[in-house]
Amino acid sequence: MTLLAHETLDGTLTQAATVLILPGWQGSGPEHWQLHWARLHGYTVVAQNDWMQPRRGDWLARLDETVIDSPGPVVFAAHSLGCILVAAWAAFSRHTARVRGALLVAPGDTEDPELNNRLPGWAPILRQALPFKSILVGSQNDPYCAAKRAQGLAHDWGARWVDLGAAGHINADSSLGDWPLGHALLQTLLKD
Template identity: 35%
Template structure:
């Protein structure tokens, strides 16, 4: 593979790590899943959300192929990525973490150590599940670049997303040609 300017590129898997529910058919993740190069992790996505089970499903998907991966997580899927990174290693190049929910420590022990790969956390100014300050704290703890996505609610079908071109550009920045 090579780019338009002749540089060699390597293949990359883009793994979609959903949140706690099944994304609606109008959700940007479903739009991306219909494209070549995007794979659900787990396949198929769906409830119920159990962090340990989702981390294991992500481990199985990552370990199934040694092709480098970019993880694209939404909502509780961001917690799955942090949980996987705290316990496992694998060919992960980077992660896009979109609108993680804030979970109080008394409800769940969310892994907060730095991720061992480049990451961007995209947060909304109007997310009902996480304030901008809470999102910035996650980004700082995980060592993620912070991206202000604007007033986009929880960045899901219920708040009007469909396509998410800014997210596609963020995946490109992470190396997901």
Template identity: 40%
Template sequence: MKIAEADILIAPGLGNSGPEHWQRRWSERMATARTIEQDDWNNPRLADWVDRIHQEILLSTRPVVLIGHSLAVAAIVHTAQLRLKDTKVRGAFLVSPPDLERDDMPEEIHAFRNVPTDPLPFPSMVVGSTSDPYASYERIQGFAADWGSAFQPAGDAGHINAASGHGPWPEGLLMFAELMKRLKA
């Protein structure tokens, strides 16, 4: 599938993605991309995030490919298990899923816990770093296995955000292109 044939829905994580984050940069470069905006980026409610993701998918006019980072990965997986069977979603690119079961996670995201472990109803790729402060490398690989996702190692890349030096993140674009090649329109 070509990017021009899909609505690319970009879902930022907790606190939103600033202008230097690779997600914002990608949304500006891809003509068919748009960011899924949330009403409250800092005090997220799972039901609200799931509703917004689902609403954006329903509003799309072409096949959908989701791009999620961090907490948005959990929101996408919750949405997939609740509402995305037999929809126009063709795939998902899931970057830096956090381990929400850890004791050191912020209280405001506890509602996102108990992330489903069933396979996703569409092809997906999980990208993980060996030095992510929010999930061990093994846990991220486990998410990929649970969700039936291809796993793509990112090396020593932190949380794969602007703070870890991933502004444009061209390596990520290559990984995303690999996923897109596998998807059908």
């Protein structure tokens, strides 16, 4: 677990933050930017019990345990179903004050009938404003969430919208490698 401290304008250090990587359905393969970040920067990947048949309650409990066990504040780097998890967790957890921010990338639209059938229990998507700073990165040709839907989620969650253009599901198939642009966005959340 890597803790990151940042210097403020007056030269003092802010409390270190732990970056928690939240993969989506089926986890993130070795070429996914999330696992690149875990290897390069020592960020913590939140391991779920069942990547193939995810149960929302189980995933919520695991995330809550991880946040509680993390020293100091945390910042989420979520992808796909991990974004939907963050929204659900923020609605129910008593530990949201521990979160400094969330980078939400390519949320999966679990309200879409096809995805809803494959991921029962993940609809409806909770749409309340997140109680922490967030950035949502979407794509114009994401097969799991139309850009207009992703923009709507960004609006509802109070997240800054970043349009990555035609980048698919912003995963390993998008050939992003360690995705420096995404990491720069994460850094803006760590500095606050």
